[in-house]
Amino acid sequence: MSDNLHDLISSPLIPLSRKWRSPTYQSEATGARALHDESPEQYWAWVAEQFRWIRRYDTVVEGELSDFRYFVGGRINIADNCVDRWAENPATRDKYAVIWEGEPGDVRKLTYAQLADEVGRLAAGLTELGVERGDVVAVYLPNTVEAFTTIHACNRIGAIYTLLFAGFSEEATRSRLEQAEPKVVVVADAGYRRSKLVPLLDTLRRARTSVPSVHRTIVVDRTGRGVALEQGEVDYRELVARQPEPAPMAEMEANDPAFLIFTSGTESKPKGIVHSVGGFLAGTWANVHWQVGPETDDVYWVAADVGWLTFPIQAVVGGLANGMTIVCYEGALDTPTPERFYEICHNHCVTKVLAAPTVLRMLREFGDELTVRHPLPELNLVTTQGELLDSATFTWANTVLAGGVPVVNAYGQTETGSTWTYPICGVDDMKAGSVGIPAPGHACLVVDDDGTPVPPGSKGNLVLSHPFPTLARTVWKDHERFLGTYFSRFPGYFATNDEAVIDHHGHVWILGRSDDVINIAAHRISTMEIEEIVNSHPHVIEAAVVGIPDSAKGTVPAAFVVIKDGDPERVVDEVRVAVTDHLGKYAALGHIYVTATVPKTRTGKLMRRLLRDVATYGEPRGDTSSVEDHSAIAAVAQAVAAANT
Incomplete structure (x- = not known):
């Protein structure tokens, strides 16, 4: 194990201050962990008691x-528990x-009573159009109120919904x-x-021509704009x-x-996870x-795209099941200015935010002066998921934001x-990066x-050793693929296909995908270990490390870095030295590309596979439909070309 990784996992716990501790959640967490033990x-039987069952289940798990x-045997409805029960309660109907x-x-703002009314009538509209229990409804929407109403209208009548990312190309949409x-x-x-129109209906019209199931x-x-409707199309409001x-x-x-949601399908056809x-x-x-840790007056901004599974988890289902007020924002967080994130928090009195780590790196890049102009006194939690959070960005948010x-x-x-693994809000101490x-x-x-x-x-x-309720049940219409993908390598366990370390405090450290573990002259190392070191340089705002082919060593690590200020040549030299000092010469960076930006999805995930492609072939070879800003690909290609001349 590298010294840098050893130092990270050996780092002391960061105590949660009394200001942020919750006696209520401390007591609940103690009880929940005792039940788990x-x-x-x-x-899970205790969790089940939080819901309104139509018929109580017979067995917790089999x-x-x-x-x-x-x-097993229980009868329940998701929309009833996320919408109707709050709308029927006098204390929450107008929340x-x-x-x-x-x-x-x-x-636009909707109370629980208003949401229940629109969900119920949209569900009736779906029934009018012939949708029955078990039928599939595709949701191809940006972040809008209608994403909430459509998902719960499907839940109400027992239709299966599938989410399509609003940035998908015609081909990506068609395949799903x-x-x-x-x-x-x-x-x-x-x-x-980003102040431009994304023409979803036009894309769908082209994609659906080869999909006869769409009635x-x-x-x-x-x-x-009042777009003219074609045959088979109906206006939502009408x-x-x-x-x-x-x-x-x-x-x-x-x-x-x-519902089913498709994986990215970068190497084969997408998997429909059910x-x-x-x-x-x-x-x-x-x-x-x-x-x-929901509190009565919380305003929870889930800064994620509806096409990312995080959105139904944290907002549409999990958030509403807790009776929370959810903020939903349609656009880019730096449009029209870098202050947009802070303005949304301020204008809607946001108390808690969920975002990908890249959002925090973006805010850090924008500078501390914005945090001074926007102190955000109501904000009391930031939670991240979807990508690895480097310790430098964690520390910045934990001390500055x-x-x-x-x-x-x-x-x-x-x-x-x-x-399924995180420090419990208001209860657990933290470690930067775990x-x-x-x-x-x-x-x-x-x-x-x-x-x-x-x-x-x-x-x-990293493997899972026990089933839990949200774990996938199958791959849509291909159960053998499900079994082969997740259970063939480690029989008896569910393979996450990620590498990890569990430290002596029991904290989990994710090192990245198993296929991001590279062999350098017969030495195995995670690119995430190298990336953590590169990101720790004070002038590096963002970095991504990938493995690329090398005739002598088989594979060498290449770093793409975004530098905020300072002399690029000096930063590159210092980064190169830092990696070899921490990891040894065998892990020396084969290439360091200084780029203005790196390609990301709309939800902020770094698209490392595209970086690999550009570094190896000079251009992307896989699907680019989910790239937030295609100019980032050109910037990376330019950086690679410049370094190779």
């Missing part, structure tokens, strides 16, 4: 990791459920529609992104307005499929409960359906390549 089933069922802001600055075979697609005419398209007039009453609430068995009704509801409620706030860094995957300890109801191990558990402090493969 008795058995995870005892804990089966094994590759074939399990939770809350805001959703506060939405569009990139141009338009704002062909696999999901939706009966109806709900789409916006367009969305706003009708519901069009949300997001831009107010459809909702003509429904005299809500659709009946479907009684769903807890293990019925609720999540269940009762499992997703229970797991996401618990996820938000522990990761975010809003005067210093707790940073709950969490880890999960599309397949896990929730984040993802805490597994939440109650979850269990993991780090194993070697033979599947044997390794001791604390040792690197290995």
Whole structure:
């Protein structure tokens, strides 16, 4: 293990100050962990008591990791628990459920009562269009109120929804529609992104020509342009307005499929990961409960894209299941100025924010003077997930942003359906860069390549050793692929395909994808170890490290760095020296490319596979439809070309 990684995992705990501690959550967490220690089933039975069941379940869990069922025999409805029960309660019916802001600055707010009314009538509209229980509805929307109403309208009538990222190309959209075979697609005419229109309806019209399952398209007039509708298309507002009453609430068995979401499909066709009704509801409620620590007056901004699984986990299902007020923002966080993030927090009195680590790196790059102009006294939590959080950015947010706030860094995957390891909000101490300890109801191990558990402090493969409710149930229409992908390498365990270390405090450290572990002259090292060192340089704002082919060593690490200030040549030299000083000469960076920016998804994830492609071939070879700003690819290509001349 490298000295740098050893220093990280050996670092002391950062005590949570009394200001941020919650006696209520401390007591609850102690009880929940005690239940977990008795058995995870005892804990999940406690979670199940938080919901309104139509029929109580018979058994908490049965089966094994590759074939399990939770809350067997129970009948429940997600929309009922996320929307209706709050709308029926006099204490919460007039509480805001959703506060939405569009990139141009338009704002719309819905109380739980108003949300329930629109969800119920949209559900009736879907029924009018022939959608039945078990049918698939595709949601191809930007971050809008209609994303909330559509998802819960599907939940209300037992339709299976699938989320399509609003930045998908025609081909990426078509491939997912062909696999999901939706009966109806709900789409916006367009969305706003960086002051430009993203023409969603035009893209869908081209993509659906080869998808005969799509009978009708519901069009949300997001831009107010009054786009002329084609045959088979219906206006969202007109459809909702003509429904005299809500659709009946479907009684769903807890293990019925609720929705499917596709993985990126960079190496083969995308996998449609299937999540269940009762499992997703229970797991996401618990996820938000522990990761975010909801309080009565919280305003929770989930700064994620509706096409990212984080959005239904934290906002549409988990957030509303906790009765929270959710802020939803349509556009880019630096449009029209770098102050947009702070302005949204201030204008809507945001108390808690969820974002990808890249958002925090962006705010850090914008400079501390913005934090002085925008002190954000209401903000009391930042939580991150979706990508590795470097210790330098953690420290900046924990000490500078809003005067210093707790940073709950969490880890999960599309397949896990929730984040499952993190420091519990208001309870646990933290470590800069770790993802805490597994939440109650979850269990993991780090194993070697033979599947044997390794001791604390040792690197290995992260596996899950016990089923939990939000864990994926199958791959849509391809269960053999599900079994082969996640259970063939380590029989009896669920393979995350990530490398990790569990330290002596029980904290989990994610080192990145197993395929981001590179062999340099027969030495194995995670690119994330190198990346942590590069990111620690005071003049490096953002860095990504990938492995690229080398004729002598097989593979060498290459770093892409964004420098805020200072002499680039000097920074490059210092970065190069820092890596060899910490890791040894075998890990020396083969290339360092100074670039103005790096390609990211709309949700802020660094697209390392594109960096690998450009460094290796001079151009991207994979799907680029989810890139937030395509000029970033050109910037990276220019940096590579300049370094190679």
